[in-house]
Amino acid sequence: MSLGLCLALAVGCSPSTPTPQKTDEKAAPEQPAKAATGEGLPALPDPIATVNEVAIPLAQFKDIYDLKVKKYTDRGREIPPSADRRYRKSITERLVYNEILRQEAKARGIEVDAAKLGERETQQKQGIKDWDKHLQRRGETEQSLRDMYIAEILEQQFLEKDGKLAVTDAEVDEEYEKIKPNYKSEGERIHASHILIPIGPQEQPTPMGEKPPEPSQEDKDKWRKEAVAKADELYKKATAPGADFAQLAKENSVGPSADKGGDLGIFTKDRMVEEFSVAAFKLKPGEISKPVETKFGIHIIKILAKYPPGDLPKEALADQIKERLSQRKLHQGRRELKDALLAKYKVKNTMEELLGPDPRGPKRPPVVNPAEMPAGHPPVDLKAKAAGHADDAKAEPEGGDGD
Secondary structure, three states: OHHHHHHHHHHHHOOOOOOOOOOOHHHHHHOOOOOOOOOOOOOOOOOOEEEOOEEEOHHHHHHHHHHHHHHHHOOOOOOOHHHHHHHHHHHHHHHHHHHHHHHHHHHHOOOOOHHHHHHHHHHHHOOOOOHHHHHHHHOOOHHHHHHHHHHHHHHHHHHHHOOOOOOOHHHHHHHHHHHHHHHOEOOOEEEEEEEEEOOOOOOOOOOOOOOOOOOOHHHHHHHHHHHHHHHHHHHHHHOOOOOOHHHHHHHHOOOOOHHHOOEEEEEEHHHOOHHHHHHHOOOOOOOEOOOEEEOOEEEEEEEEEEEOOEOOOHHHHHHHHHHHHHHHHHHHHHHHHHHHHHHHOOEEEHHHHHHOOOOOOOOOOOOOOHHHOOOOOOOHHHHHOOOOOOHHHHHHHHHOOOO
16 A cells, blocks of 8 residues: 555656546555554464473563563653564564473483582673663563573573583594694694673663763772772782682683683784783793783683694693584484474464464574584684684673673
8 A cells, every 4th residue: 555655645646647547546544554563463372382281471571572572662662563573473483482492301301400500690690780671671581591591501501411522632633633734733732611701790781872971080989999899819829828710710800711711722922902912921830920901801820731833732732622522413313303302292282373374484594503513624713813712801801791
């Protein structure tokens, strides 16, 4: 009908335009604004699905779905039908798979590793000043996030029990020979860990992508003073007899390296910001630096090893290679596990049946995760970054919001 109205206007402005076919112009004023949530989509069913006759209630679905919709209404917008459809489908699939994992864990007599769950939840909150607002931005509840973590941990526990994540010495040797040329260097290298204390609250995405307001100098001074005090306190703890630097990093650091105990990998001097490199390369293996301030925050650095120019020995890369191979197996194993469990359990997805096929057609092929590349393919971060995880220290404070 909109097309008919546009053509009618065009006729009035241009006499030479051929007269379009007659449309029902009386219906135009009665055409409702395309505003209602779920317009054109079926009513939400209850239950949304069943797994082996266990129902997943609509209320559980709406705990998440309503928050997704609220992200639009809070901006004065209404959720587009395409996004509405996508949320209905993805949330239902998530809840179905969570229920499958729950039933599978019960059948195997496996309970979720409480220590891993607590560690994951603690790490996710690092550097986030307002957790409630963070949840709101993500469109999640405390419980829905916890359920996501539980699902991931259970998957890993299943795969570990089935021996799908074990990495052999032969696999490490083979991978080392493939990547060894990428690590040859003319300069000295170090293997380091750090604890990063941000100065001020970490920036979070704003609803419309607008730039957050510039903090006052008073705020900047206050934040720096707080960060320095925390760094001094952590330095004392890190240098105390019997201190566990990796655990302190997990509990107090921010950014991608935090859940690895602050491990930054192996790097050359030119791979880090100057203040960091100057302090780090002066240290001997086992030594810990006093707090070092860079544009990313305040760092406490521990040197794990030093290596001369030339090839890196296999021992220097063994842990990194094992982690890379393990992650590759984990990604592959999760896909295979999910396929197997979906085939094993009787699922009735009422939501998907009501939605029917997506009118937009099939989705575009997914972007390949480097960790999911076939065996034998050079891992991207190992090949592109001859410093191992070196860029971690440069990019980490800017992107590590724990999300």
